[in-house]
Amino acid sequence: MTKKRKRQDDFQKVKLKVGKKKPKLQNATPTNFKTKTIHLPEQLKEDGTLPTNNRKLNIKDLLSQMHHYNAGVKQSALLGLKDLLSQYPFIIDAHLSNILSEVTAVFTDKDANVRLAAVQLLQFLAPKIRAEQISPFFPLQWRLKVLVRLSKFLQALADGSSRLRESEGLQEQKENPHATSNSIFINWKEHANDQQHIQVYENGGSQPNVSSQFRLRYLVGGLSGVDEGLSSTENLKGFIEIIIPLLIECWVEAVPPQLATPVGNGIEREPLQVMQQVLNIISLLWKLSKQQDETHKLESWLRKNYLIDFKHHFMSRFPYALKEITKHKRKEPNKSIKHCTVLSNNIDHLLLNLTLSDIMVSLANASTLQKDCSWIEMIRKFVTETLEDGSRLNSKQLNRLLGVSWRLMQIQPNREDTETLIKAVYTLYQQRGLILPVRTLLLKFFSKIYQTEELRSCRFRYRSKVLSRWLAGLPLQLAHLGSRNPELSTQLIDIIHTAAARANKELLKSLQATALRIYDPQEGAVVVLPADSQQRLVQLVYFLPSLPADLLSRLSRCCIMGRLSSSLAAMLIGILHMRSSFSGWKYSAKDWLMSDVDYFSFLFSTLTGFSKEELTWLQSLRGVPHVIQTQLSPVLLYLTDLDQFLHHWDVTEAVFHSLLVIPARSQNFDILQSAISKHLVGLTVIPDSTAGCVFGVICKLLDHTCVVSETLLPFLASCCYSLLYFLLTIEKGEAEHLRKRDKLWGVCVSILALLPRVLRLMLQSLRVNRVGPEELPVVGQLLRLLLQHAPLRTHMLTNAILVQQIIKNITTLKSGSVQEQWLTDLHYCFNVYITGHPQGPSALATVY
Numbered sequence: 001m002t003k004k005r006k007r008q009d010d011f012q013k014v015k016l017k018v019g020k021k022k023p024k025l026q027n028a029t030p031t032n033f034k035t036k037t038i039h040l041p042e043q044l045k046e047d048g049t050l051p052t053n054n055r056k057l058n059i060k061d062l063l064s065q066m067h068h069y070n071a072g073v074k075q076s077a078l079l080g081l082k083d084l085l086s087q088y089p090f091i092i093d094a095h096l097s098n099i100l101s102e103v104t105a106v107f108t109d110k111d112a113n114v115r116l117a118a119v120q121l122l123q124f125l126a127p128k129i130r131a132e133q134i135s136p137f138f139p140l141q142w143r144l145k146v147l148v149r150l151s152k153f154l155q156a157l158a159d160g161s162s163r164l165r166e167s168e169g170l171q172e173q174k175e176n177p178h179a180t181s182n183s184i185f186i187n188w189k190e191h192a193n194d195q196q197h198i199q200v201y202e203n204g205g206s207q208p209n210v211s212s213q214f215r216l217r218y219l220v221g222g223l224s225g226v227d228e229g230l231s232s233t234e235n236l237k238g239f240i241e242i243i244i245p246l247l248i249e250c251w252v253e254a255v256p257p258q259l260a261t262p263v264g265n266g267i268e269r270e271p272l273q274v275m276q277q278v279l280n281i282i283s284l285l286w287k288l289s290k291q292q293d294e295t296h297k298l299e300s301w302l303r304k305n306y307l308i309d310f311k312h313h314f315m316s317r318f319p320y321a322l323k324e325i326t327k328h329k330r331k332e333p334n335k336s337i338k339h340c341t342v343l344s345n346n347i348d349h350l351l352l353n354l355t356l357s358d359i360m361v362s363l364a365n366a367s368t369l370q371k372d373c374s375w376i377e378m379i380r381k382f383v384t385e386t387l388e389d390g391s392r393l394n395s396k397q398l399n400r401l402l403g404v405s406w407r408l409m410q411i412q413p414n415r416e417d418t419e420t421l422i423k424a425v426y427t428l429y430q431q432r433g434l435i436l437p438v439r440t441l442l443l444k445f446f447s448k449i450y451q452t453e454e455l456r457s458c459r460f461r462y463r464s465k466v467l468s469r470w471l472a473g474l475p476l477q478l479a480h481l482g483s484r485n486p487e488l489s490t491q492l493i494d495i496i497h498t499a500a501a502r503a504n505k506e507l508l509k510s511l512q513a514t515a516l517r518i519y520d521p522q523e524g525a526v527v528v529l530p531a532d533s534q535q536r537l538v539q540l541v542y543f544l545p546s547l548p549a550d551l552l553s554r555l556s557r558c559c560i561m562g563r564l565s566s567s568l569a570a571m572l573i574g575i576l577h578m579r580s581s582f583s584g585w586k587y588s589a590k591d592w593l594m595s596d597v598d599y600f601s602f603l604f605s606t607l608t609g610f611s612k613e614e615l616t617w618l619q620s621l622r623g624v625p626h627v628i629q630t631q632l633s634p635v636l637l638y639l640t641d642l643d644q645f646l647h648h649w650d651v652t653e654a655v656f657h658s659l660l661v662i663p664a665r666s667q668n669f670d671i672l673q674s675a676i677s678k679h680l681v682g683l684t685v686i687p688d689s690t691a692g693c694v695f696g697v698i699c700k701l702l703d704h705t706c707v708v709s710e711t712l713l714p715f716l717a718s719c720c721y722s723l724l725y726f727l728l729t730i731e732k733g734e735a736e737h738l739r740k741r742d743k744l745w746g747v748c749v750s751i752l753a754l755l756p757r758v759l760r761l762m763l764q765s766l767r768v769n770r771v772g773p774e775e776l777p778v779v780g781q782l783l784r785l786l787l788q789h790a791p792l793r794t795h796m797l798t799n800a801i802l803v804q805q806i807i808k809n810i811t812t813l814k815s816g817s818v819q820e821q822w823l824t825d826l827h828y829c830f831n832v833y834i835t836g837h838p839q840g841p842s843a844l845a846t847v848y
Contacts, residue, residue, distance in 0.1 A: 566650035
């Protein structure tokens with residue numbers, strides 16, 4: 001049998017043993033603490049025993065009135081409190097906390113009298129309070145808040161001053177009696193119903209221009225003298241003399257010399273924030289001084305008065321770092337304890353060091369370089385290491401960093417040191433994945449260096465190797481970037497254009513090597529960027545050292561594909577003409593950018609509007625709506641869309657102009673007709689825009705010295721009939737093709753008038769016995785229009801027998817049916833314009 005297990009009771013009695021100490025209970029209360037009494041005799045007094053002023057108000061009454069809505073009551077309370085404290089000074093120690101909190105609250109009151117009374121009271125209290133008494137009420141964090149507010153105010157003041165200078169031109173225009181202003185049309189019903197918003201900007205500009213009327217005021221000699229502001233140099237100097245010592249005290253209080261850690265050990269978060277705000281305020285004061293210091297006298301005054309103090313307090317432990325705060329992670333199984341460094345997101349110690357560097361280098365110049373070489377070298381080393389360490393910088397940090405670098409290059413124009421700084425900046429520039437503001441700042445920095453070097457005389461010009469390498473890499477960067485970042489591409493193009501205009505050899509060599517990618521008609525920057533950038537790239541063609549055949553072929557495709565506007569294509573054609581041997585400029589043969597053969601090939605390719613591959617592909621099209629086929633012409637017509645047609649037509653006008661200004665027109669015409677015979681004659685499908693443009697250029701170039709090739713005439717006659725057939729069969733609903741009618745009809749009539757043999761060949765091809773019943777009315781309408789057209793009437797009279805035979809054949813084919821109106825009109829026109837006897841249709845039989 002199994003033994004029964006005893007049930008464990010909830011409460012077990014602990015057995016005590018003789019000679020053993022009794023164990024402590026778990027809920028025992030420790031009694032080994034000590035107490036001290038706090039004596040507050042003044043605070044424990046009843047309200048009735050509190051001292052009062054002349055108006056029978058005690059301290060509590062006066063402090064409660066600080067929250068009154070009426071400004072007069074608050075002012076009276078402040079004056080009464082001053083009177084009470086002057087009679088009973090012991091109240092200050094007893095109620096110091098409440099007094100300071102309430103008085104500082106109304107220190108920024110909207111009423112000027114209240115603020116003035118608060119200042120008077122604080123000035124009265126200041127000599128009566130010891131430093132150790134007031135320090136708990138104004139800790140380092142409180143100073144930080146005050147510094148932040150002052151920094152923001154100075155920032156607004158500096159920005160407003162710069163905007164005010166920019167708007168002086170607008171102010172002058174406003175004062176001009178002849179100046180015009182834009183009216184604002186307001187529908188008051190909509191405005192009353194909040195449906196129309198009215199926004200009026202100062203000075204009538206397109207951007208808001210805030211011209212602040214606030215002025216920073218400070219006290220001079222008590223309360224009687226309040227300065228008007230910082231609008232003059234003397235006022236600014238007076239304010240700087242007051243605020244700089246206070247800022248240095250804040251700096252020393254944040255990092256006392258006796259508690260300062262060695263360089264590199266770091267400073268805690270809150271003191272570093274105070275230091276950063278101190279430097280921000282000094283930097284803004286320096287900015288204000290530069291806006292007013294036209295003769296650089298203020299800069300010398302700042303150096304004379306504050307350089308020694310700044311070196312002693314600011315540069316003694318430069319550069320500064322944030323102290324690392326180490327936290328322990330929880331212990332995990334099978335893992336050792338790890339440490340992680342947590343840095344505050346609100347602290348930017350790098351920006352602090354850069355701001356300090358910016359302030360210090362602004363106090364140095366080339367004449368004081370020997371005296372300042374020690375701390376300038378510290379800043380130079382810090383800047384170089386920051387640029388070279390590969391860290392990711394934001395735009396604010398980089399802006400300060402580049403500003404310091406630029407100032408260092410100005411005050412110490414040493415080639416070796418300058419090259420070291422430029423190389424360090426270039427190291428940062430070569431990093432991948434830089435954000436747009438950072439990349440933009442770097443581009444502007446290098447561009448500024450390049451322009452500064454170019455402005456120097458050739459005798460003192462120093463060509464940096466790093467700068468030349470940077471310039472040479474810009475075209476390839478542009479080719480890679482393309483449309484992924486249009487804004488950055490635009491900046492690259494501007495810099496490339498500036499350097500190319502100044503004939504920079506390294507850049508032109510790189511641009512020549514990258515030209516095929518930049519001017520690619522499919523993915524090149526010239527076709528994917530906005531119109532303004534496209535124009536700059538088209539202008540860059542003027543500076544290319546050479547224009548080989550493959551590049552000209554791509555430029556031709558850019559012109560005819562429609563991805564460049566017709567105006568830009570015309571500009572490109574004009575630029576190529578200026579760089580050709582036909583521009584009239586005197587060049588030696590070796591200086592020509594392109595050969596005459598390549599130039600004519602470019603013009604003819606642009607004239608046709610289609611590449612060789614596209615024309616070959618068109619030959620396989622049959623039975624599609626875009627191809628017009630007739631029974632009397634071997635040439636089929638491909639109908640282009642209206643946008644492509646109009647673009648091709650506009651671009652061809654520029655080609656016409658380039659061909660017309662070439663001397664020896666007969667030779668020019670021979671080259672053109674040879675190209676047409678080689679590349680177009682023999683094709684069975686011709687685009688309508690190509691046929692029309694070929695007719696147009698022949699009409700422009702043809703004169704009495706030109707001889708038309710025998711192989712070209714039949715092709716022109718076939719194309720002419722196909723075009724006329726297309727124009728006569730356009731239906732009213734085809735609005736897109738109706739807009740082509742005037743242009744195509746004009747060139748067809750012109751070619752027939754200038755080349756009578758083309759007209760005769762076209763008439764000879766009208767073998768109506770092979771025409772179906774649907775095309776026969778079109779032939780009759782065509783003959784009637786040719787007879788009615790005055791420029792062709794003489795040529796039609798010359799071919800009267802041929803025309804008569806065609807009409808006779810048509811009449812024979814239609815003899816078995818009722819005579820239609822189009823045939824009646826044809827008979828009438830023939831009698832009027834050919835036989836000269838307008839006797840109606842019956843006269844035709846007697847003529848035959």
